[in-house]
Amino acid sequence: MTRLREALGDIAADAPMVNLADLAIAGHRRRRMRTALAMTSVVALAVAGATSAALVVPWHRLAGGATPQNAVMVPELPGGKVGALSHAYRTECAVDRTTREVDCDSAEWRVVTAGGRTYRVPQALAFTAKHDHVPLALSRDGRKLAYYSDEAAAYMVRDLMTGREATSPIKVRQEEIQAGAILVLSDDGRYLAFDPLVGKKRPTTLIDLRTGEAKRLNSRYEPISIKGGVIELVRYVKTDLWRMPVEGGGKPVRFKGAWIGFSEPHPDGRTVVAIDHADHRKGARTTFGVLDAQTGRIVRKVRLTGVPANTTIDEMSVWRSSKHVTVATSTGSDRRLYEVNVTTGEAKLLTAFGTKVRDLALPGAASGK
Amino acid sequence: MNDHDGFREFVLVRQQALMRTAYLLTGDAHLAEDLLQSVLVKVLGQWGKLSKGGDPVAYTRKALVNQYISWRRRPRVELPSASVPEHGVSSDDRTLDRIVLREALARLAPKQRAVIVLRFWEDLTEAQAADVLGCSLGNVKSQTHHALARLRTIAPELAHLLSEHEIEKVAR
Structure with missing residues (x-):
């Protein structure tokens, strides 16, 4: 054995003890269910809306009869006025190591209001069927929430002061959301920028929710913010920052390093x-x-x-x-x-x-x- | 027998070794757990084929390394590596090696880090590492060379671990 291997072994000894079989099986079932749901939703949209409640809450089925306690304690985001949000976060699937029960209800987006109330957002997809993370974004004032709806196959923007929801005019298939996807909502909630894949293979789409107009941006840049009618884009390879008006124009500035x-x-x-x-x-x-x-x-x-x-x-x-x-x-x-x-x-x-x-x-x- | 019994058995036997590899790749306990969990979901999706004459270990290792490289492509801030959590404070040489090597690995490019883990932890040959990484034998050789050179530059105090004599032991 080489001394390098010994040193690597000393580091590896810090790896946590895990039992991931049940988690993986739960994840696999969720993935299969999402794929089935995505196929079903095409039909479901054309028929009675009665099925929609089941379509947007796949988590409940996965939990079976043993809904984890934390899911019971955290209510779902209600319709109507909720108030401004301070932040949102995604939770992970977890295993109760004592009972060996799988807790996949925790793998979801949750929002926290400025007043400190936490709500689950089960209609916001947290992972794709291929296990890529799905982003969720908040407007600068926290009053609007953008998330991906698997049921609508589109991004939704909810006004948390009125409860009204707008659906992005651009359909986005779940499979289009891949590794390192980015979502940005403008300060006023009017514009939505969506970069489906890290790198330059797929461009960012900028959507004006008021007019329904969408434009593809330079695929070398990734969105950072949209404020005052200007979208901030960054190209990481050379570190170019481009403050581009949403109508187009402007030019990037390069930073050394x-x-x-x-x-x-x-x-x-x-x-x-x-x-x-x-x-x-x-x-x-x-x-x-x-x-x-x-x-x-x-x-x-x-x-x-x-x-x-x-x-x-x-x-x-x-x-x-x-x-x-x-x-x-x-x-x-x-x-x-x-x-x-x-x-x-x-x-x-x-x-x-x-x-x-x-x-x-x-x-x-x-x-x- | 349940459909998943074979998979459960595979995970039970292999998960700790796979977790050590995931931890060496990511340097972070949470990320390592996320990485391995997402890979095992994929493995289960292929379990039907893998259990009928496939090589689940090789498939999982390959998926683990490629998923890790995929996660690291975006230039983003890494989660901080866990700071020596399990071992007590000690000033002996092995402890110092471990701390310095952990920091140095964090500064390698993802593919360089992967090749170090595959060649010097997993003890794969250059050809096996090339198969896992999906690249040529020459690319593995050059990645290994550059990774070792970078480690020597970043952490000259690890010279005794990275000497030509030590490395040749693996090459033989």
């Missing part, structure tokens, strides 16, 4: 913050850069202060004031949201999400980026 995790543009229209990938790879995971989106200049680098040791910046998000941006972090599996002063790096905790949150969706931010 590789940058990821971009924020929305600052209210001044030119400043953005992002993470230097080189810093991140070197282990400087609480450092971010302030960038000039007009000239491509790296203005300065700032380090977070007031956060726990071993914290990593996951993404930069919306601006809360001229000096403060929201920053999502992880410390181990503990996810947190801070308001950060971009001059001093001082971080003020806004929300501690805990350790059970996966695929966090924040108001105004691209989901899945």
Whole structure:
């Protein structure tokens, strides 16, 4: 045995003990059921609506007679006025290691209101039949929610102040949602940008929900935010940032180096913050850069202060004031949201999400980026 | 016999070894569990064929590596690696090697990391690694060369693990 293998073995010894057979079987059943449901829905749309309730809530069938307790405790998102949301998150399937029961009700999207109420959103698909994650996005003010409906084979936008729902005029088959799909809802909920696949093989589609108009964007770019009629697009290979009016136009600006995790543009229209990938790879995971989106200049680098040791910046998000941006972090599996002063790096905790949150969706931010 | 009994038995016997490989690939316990779980769902979808003369271990390993590389294609922030959770604080050389190697692996490109795990943890030959990765033998050789060179650059303190003498033991 080589010493390298010994060292790899020492790392591998930290791998958690698991029992994944039941989880995999449950996942396989869910996948088969979704495929069947997708085929059934074509017929179902043409006949009585009575079947729709069963179509949008596949989770209940999977749970059989043993609906997990947490699903009972968390109510479904009601129709009508709910109020603005603070965030949404996806939960994972889990196994009760004592009873060996599979809990697939937890593998779903949940939304949390600004007032702290949590609701399940079973009509929002969380995984495709091929087990790719399906994003869900919130408008900047948290008043609108965009999600993919398997039943409608389209993205839906729900106004949480009125309960009204709009269906995207573009049909999206579930199979089109693939690895690394991104969804962005504009600040006013009018525009929806959907990138179905990481990389440049498939372009982002920008949809105007008011007019029904849709346009394909340059496939080299991925959407970050849509605010004030401008969509923020990033090309990662060379790190080009393109603040493109939704009608088209504008041109990209190039930053030196590789940058990821971009924020929305600052209210001044030119400043953005992002993470230097080189810093991140070197282990400087609480450092971010302030960038000039007009000239491509790296203005300065700032380090977070007031956060726990071993914290990593996951993404930069919306601006809360001229000096403060929201920053999502992880410390181990503990996810947190801070308001950060971009001059001093001082971080003020806004929300501690805990350790059970996966695929966090924040108001105004691209989901899945 | 239940349709899934054969699959259950396969998972029961193999899951811990597969989880170690998934953990070496991702460096994160949660990601490793997600990765292996999603791969096992796919394996179960093919179980009918695999149980009739297929090679479930090879299929699962291949799916695991390719799913991992697919997940890593987007330039995104990784979840932080678990920080030495199970072992007590120690200053002995093996502990230091483990900590330094864990950090160094996190800085490799996904395919480079995969080739290190396949060649030096799974003990696959270059030809077997090429089959898993779906690339040429030459590509495996060059990926291995570049991965080792990068590890030596990132972590010169691991020279004793990465010396030509040590690596040749595997090549033989």
